[in-house]
Each structure stands twice: as structure tokens, then as C-alpha cells.
Amino acid sequence: MLRQASHDLTLATRGRGLYDFTDEVVAWVTKGKFQHGLVTLHLRHTSASLLIQENADPDVRVDLESFFKRLVPDGDPIFVHTCEGEDDMPAHVRTALTAVNLSLPLRNGRLALGTWQGIYLWEHRHSPHTRQVALHYIGE
Amino acid sequence: MLRQASHDLTLATRGRGLYDFTDEVVAWVTKGKFQHGLVTLHLRHTSASLLIQENADPDVRVDLESFFKRLVPDGDPIFVHTCEGEDDMPAHVRTALTAVNLSLPLRNGRLALGTWQGIYLWEHRHSPHTRQVALHYIGE
Amino acid sequence: MLRQASHDLTLATRGRGLYDFTDEVVAWVTKGKFQHGLVTLHLRHTSASLLIQENADPDVRVDLESFFKRLVPDGDPIFVHTCEGEDDMPAHVRTALTAVNLSLPLRNGRLALGTWQGIYLWEHRHSPHTRQVALHYIGE
Numbered sequence: 001m002l003r004q005a006s007h008d009l010t011l012a013t014r015g016r017g018l019y020d021f022t023d024e025v026v027a028w029v030t031k032g033k034f035q036h037g038l039v040t041l042h043l044r045h046t047s048a049s050l051l052i053q054e055n056a057d058p059d060v061r062v063d064l065e066s067f068f069k070r071l072v073p074d075g076d077p078i079f080v081h082t083c084e085g086e087d088d089m090p091a092h093v094r095t096a097l098t099a100v101n102l103s104l105p106l107r108n109g110r111l112a113l114g115t116w117q118g119i120y121l122w123e124h125r126h127s128p129h130t131r132q133v134a135l136h137y138i139g140e
Numbered sequence: 141m142l143r144q145a146s147h148d149l150t151l152a153t154r155g156r157g158l159y160d161f162t163d164e165v166v167a168w169v170t171k172g173k174f175q176h177g178l179v180t181l182h183l184r185h186t187s188a189s190l191l192i193q194e195n196a197d198p199d200v201r202v203d204l205e206s207f208f209k210r211l212v213p214d215g216d217p218i219f220v221h222t223c224e225g226e227d228d229m230p231a232h233v234r235t236a237l238t239a240v241n242l243s244l245p246l247r248n249g250r251l252a253l254g255t256w257q258g259i260y261l262w263e264h265r266h267s268p269h270t271r272q273v274a275l276h277y278i279g280e
Numbered sequence: 281m282l283r284q285a286s287h288d289l290t291l292a293t294r295g296r297g298l299y300d301f302t303d304e305v306v307a308w309v310t311k312g313k314f315q316h317g318l319v320t321l322h323l324r325h326t327s328a329s330l331l332i333q334e335n336a337d338p339d340v341r342v343d344l345e346s347f348f349k350r351l352v353p354d355g356d357p358i359f360v361h362t363c364e365g366e367d368d369m370p371a372h373v374r375t376a377l378t379a380v381n382l383s384l385p386l387r388n389g390r391l392a393l394g395t396w397q398g399i400y401l402w403e404h405r406h407s408p409h410t411r412q413v414a415l416h417y418i419g420e
Contacts, residue, residue, distance in 0.1 A: 038416055040243045044254030046194040052380050054326040059361035063369050066358050078206050081199035089203050100192050101243045103320045103381045105416035112414035114324030134252035136245035180383045184394030186334040218346050221339035229343050240332050241383045274392035276385035
């Protein structure tokens with residue numbers, strides 16, 4: 001019998017960086033006793049991203065940050081939208097280069113993530129923010 | 141009671157730039173009286189993208205365009221696929237760097253978009269094009 | 281009557297490059313006699329991507345590779361995560377810049393792909409790998 005469920009996750013960031021929230025998604029799936037279906041995540045912001053990345057070596061997150069910092073420099077004189085700070089327009093660009101949606105199959109109560117995959121919120125602003133992720137489930 | 145619906149949106153562009161079509165998606169949702177479910181959008185092209193971005197300050201779109209123009213220059217001599225014009229291969233790269241799929245939860249008849257989020261078609265070619273977005277809905 | 285189905289596709293790569301596996305997805309859809317619904321693909325890896333791109337001129341794939349090779353150079357001294365080889369961290373970055381999820385509407389048994397769209401696995405590592413794509417279907 002198919003059913004649906006919705007939930008909002010609220011995540012507090014401490015400034016720019018990658019925050020693993022796989023456990024929060026798994027906790028919601030477990031609590032709802034979802035078994036087989038599709039989990040969708042949508043981030044309701046335009047200066048942060050959702051990312052599935054390696055959860056083993058923390059240096060991967062360091063390097064992702066270094067690369068994006070060089071690719072989309074804060075305070076780049078190319079930008080005219082500067083009223084919200086030097087990191088605001090770079091945050092929008094970083095969001096455009098990544099994603100705000102994720103879709104994950106669920107099987108036997110487990111997300112179809114690979115062994116090394118974690119679900120991350122990527123905060124692109126330097127100051128702490130409160131971010132909301134809309135979750136949706138459809139399945140058995 | 142779960143049900144499905146499908147629709148094709150046809151969007152006319154006037155050349156490179158971001159086109160907000162949130163209203164067209166909302167109109168389809170409203171007409172179908174969809175309440176709780178999942179809306180999926182798929183763009184049937186490889187030289188344009190779907191993007192969720194800030195809909196407040198139009199300078200954000202100007203800056204996104206400036207950044208991508210510099211990152212993926214038209215007429216870049218690195219490209220060998222040039223038969224369709226100087227902006228064709230850059231359009232494919234820009235599409236690869238962004239997305240052609242979006243998934244949006246629907247609750248109480250409203251898309252789970254953030255306050256500042258709009259749904260955009262990003263035309264990457266300079267000449268006007270007709271673009272098709274396949275919409276899918278499953279839910280109540 | 282709505283139903284669900286799941287499947288794992290195993291794809292063998294011969295090193296860095298784009299591999300068209302549209303036919304494998306279509307074969308699964310056909311075998312299951314799926315008609316109207318939503319197909320979701322999730323790649324269970326962090327150093328390869330899923331991409332929808334042009335399937336006509338093979339030069340497009342050559343140019344995509346050239347561009348990403350220049351954008352994210354192997355052996356870039358900016359990276360500290362180098363223990364798995366010069367192409368490992370670039371592979372993670374390329375994955376972050378593209379996607380590991382795709383969502384495709386299905387109508388009358390056909391994926392809502394555009395005329396020139398193919399579904400690709402983009403292997404970012406130089407050595408051959410075995411990659412798994414989790415498929416999910418919900419629909420009629």
C-alpha cells in the first residue's frame with residue numbers, strides 16, 4: 001500500500017563548510033518505518049547546496065572547499081550584486097554549480113547510498129545560518 | 141488516493157539568459173488541484189538548464205551570466221565541436237555544470253520553494269529557442 | 281494501479297570518459313512493462329557522475345572532457361587528499377560540479393528524453409571501475 005510523508009529538517013550551520021546530515025534523514029526514514037520508495041530532499045535556499053560526497057577522509061571536504069574558493073572567489077570584481085556581502089554572490093554561483101535537490105531510492109528501509117556516500121548541506125555563506133530542507137517520501 | 145499527471149510546458153526564449161517560469165508550474169499545479177505530492181521537471185534539451193535561484197534582485201541573474209560567460213567562454217579554442225556556432229559547445233558545458241532535472245515536494249497545494257526561490261529556464265544559446273519541459277506529478 | 285520496482289545496474293568502465301547507458305535503462309523499463317510514471321537513477325559513487333547530454337556528435341563528449349580536464353586539473357597542488365592518486369580528488373570535484381541523481385518522467389512506456397538526449401555515466405577516474413546505479417520506478 002503506497003503512502004506519502006513530508007517533513008522539514010532545520011539545520012544550523014556555523015558558516016561556510018560541509019555538514020553531514022545523513023543521520024537526520026535516516027532517523028526520519030526509520031521513525032516513519034518507510035520500507036520501499038523514493039526520498040526527495042529540497043533545500044529552500046539559494047546560497048547553500050545539497051551534495052552527496054565522500055564521508056571517509058575529511059580532507060575531501062577541505063579540498064572541495066579550496067577548489068570552490070579558488071573557482072568562485074569572494075569579492076570578485078565581476079559581480080554587481082554586492083549589497084549582501086563579498087560572499088553572497090559567490091554563494092549563489094556555488095549553488096548554481098551544485099544542486100538543491102536530491103532523489104534517493106529506499107530499499108528494505110535503507111537509502112540506496114553507496115558505502116562512502118554521505119548527504120551534506122554545503123553552507124556557502126561565512127556567517128552561521130539556519131537552513132531548511134523539505135523532505136518528501138512516497139512508497140511502502 | 142494517489143494519482144499521476146503529466147504535461148509539457150513550451151517556453152520561448154529570446155536568447156541567452158534566465159527565464160522565470162515558476163508561475164507556469166504553479167498554474168499547472170493549481171489547475172490539477174494537486175495537494176500533496178512530488179512535482180518533477182525535466183528539460184528535453186542539452187544546451188539549456190533548469191535552475192532554482194534567487195528571484196528578488198535581478199542583479200543576481202546578471203552576475204550568474206557574467207560568471208558563466210567567463211568560466212565557459214564562447215569561441216574557446218579548446219573546443220572541436222564548433223559546427224553549430226561559437227556558443228554551442230559552451231552551452232553544452234554550461235548544461236553539464238548545472239542541471240536539467242528538478243524535484244519539488246508539494247504541500248497543501250504549494251511547492252516547497254523557499255521565500256526567495258524561483259524556477260528558471262536558463263537559455264545558453266544566443267539565438268531564440270523553443271524549449272520543452274516535461275512535467276510529472278504523483279500524489280494526492 | 282500504482283506500483284514500484286527497483287533494480288541495480290552494474291556498469292563497467294574502461295577509465296575516464298562518458299558511457300551511454302540509455303539502452304540499459306530502456307531495457308529495464310520495457311521488461312517491467314512500465315507505462316506512466318517516474319524513473320529515478322542514483323549513482324552510488326563519489327568519483328563518477330550521471331549526466332544527460334547530446335548523443336549525436338561524439339565531439340561533444342570529447343569537448344566536455346577537455347573542458348573539465350582544464351577546469352579541474354589532475355595533480356593540482358591545491359589538493360591535500362592525494363593518497364588515492366592524482367585523479368582522485370579531481371574526480372570528487374567533477375562529481376560535485378555535475379550530479380549523481382536523475383529523475384525522468386515516463387509516458388506511454390517511453391522516457392521523456394529529448395531527441396538528442398542520452399543518459400551517460402561519466403567516469404572520472406583513469407583506471408577501469410565497476411559502477412552501480414540504483415534504479416527506482418513508481419507509476420503504472
